[in-house]
Amino acid sequence: MLTKDEAVAIQSDWDRQQEVYLPYREEAAGALVDLVRAKGLPVRVLDLAGGTGTLARRLLARLPEAEVTLLDFNPVLRAIAEASLPGVELVQADLSSPDWVDALPHKQYDFVLTMTAMHCFAAEPLRRLYREVRGILVPGGIFANADRMIDDGLPGFAEPVESADEWVRWWAAIEAHPVLGTLVGQQHGESADFHPPVSWHVDALRAAGFTEVGTLWRRRDQAAVLAVSAPGAPGTRRSSAPPA
Numbered sequence: 157m158l159t160k161d162e163a164v165a166i167q168s169d170w171d172r173q174q175e176v177y178l179p180y181r182e183e184a185a186g187a188l189v190d191l192v193r194a195k196g197l198p199v200r201v202l203d204l205a206g207g208t209g210t211l212a213r214r215l216l217a218r219l220p221e222a223e224v225t226l227l228d229f230n231p232v233l234r235a236i237a238e239a240s241l242p243g244v245e246l247v248q249a250d251l252s253s254p255d256w257v258d259a260l261p262h263k264q265y266d267f268v269l270t271m272t273a274m275h276c277f278a279a280e281p282l283r284r285l286y287r288e289v290r291g292i293l294v295p296g297g298i299f300a301n302a303d304r305m306i307d308d309g310l311p312g313f314a315e316p317v318e319s320a321d322e323w324v325r326w327w328a329a330i331e332a333h334p335v336l337g338t339l340v341g342q343q344h345g346e347s348a349d350f351h352p353p354v355s356w357h358v359d360a361l362r363a364a365g366f367t368e369v370g371t372l373w374r375r376r377d378q379a380a381v382l383a384v385s386a387p388g389a390p391g392t393r394r395s396s397a398p399p400a
């Protein structure tokens with residue numbers, strides 16, 4: 157069995173190893189959380205490809221009454237999120253398949269937020285995913301994606317790629333864990349490692365039907381793009397349905 161305390165400790169260790177690769181990750185999470193806090197309650201948020209729950213945890217620490225869904229397809233990371241974040245609705249679904257929308261517990265969200273995950277998708281699947289995200293936002297709802305994406309004018313500002321030692325260490329500990337180790341074999345999917353500049357995301361989000369699109373936050377080669385679904389604009393799916 158995975159206790160809450162143990163899952164919280166493993167989640168924190170995930171953050172430590174991720175910070176080796178993405179040193180401004182905490183700041184990026186703060187920028188996303190501030191967006192939600194500025195709207196206030198009631199608020200429904202989807203943490204897309206939320207992994208162990210880094211973003212959901214920070215959001216609930218600042219806004220405990222927020223209604224949060226976390227979606228991820230990795231059974232190990234999802235199990236850690238499930239045990240450490242009892243108030244969060246967990247969904248195991250593959251974002252490569254359009255069916256992921258049907259797996260959600262709600263039809264519409266005020267915010268869809270994602271951190272350091274959209275690089276897993278190649279260009280065409282990511283364009284499609286952006287359209288699908290727009291379809292589950294309330295009119296005026298917000299999507300934000302924080303990831304490694306260079307400023308088009310500053311291609312030389314990319315951070316050097318760190319060695320994979322910390323990643324290997326974290327996964328070796330998981331494999332040795334009596335509960336989580338059994339889930340390792342059920343993982344699937346390869347990252348496309350697609351890191352286009354911020355202009356690519358802005359163009360793709362506009363093409364997906366978002367009306368206001370721009371950069372919310374930036375630090376060196378990491379940035380967060382923000383996209384607003386036009387008030388009253390029809391989504392790609394179920395746009396006229398009231399929130400479930």
Ligand SMILES: C[S@@+](CC[C@H](N)C(=O)[O-])C[C@H]1O[C@@H](n2cnc3c(N)ncnc32)[C@H](O)[C@@H]1O
Binds near residue numbers: 273
């Ligand atoms: C680098 S991790 C980031 C996790 C989390 N957002 C964070 O910041 O800690 C990338 C995440 O994307 C998830 N992911 C990648 N491809 C996916 C897909 N097709 N469907 C669902 N989740 C996916 C992975 O399982 C993993 O949790």
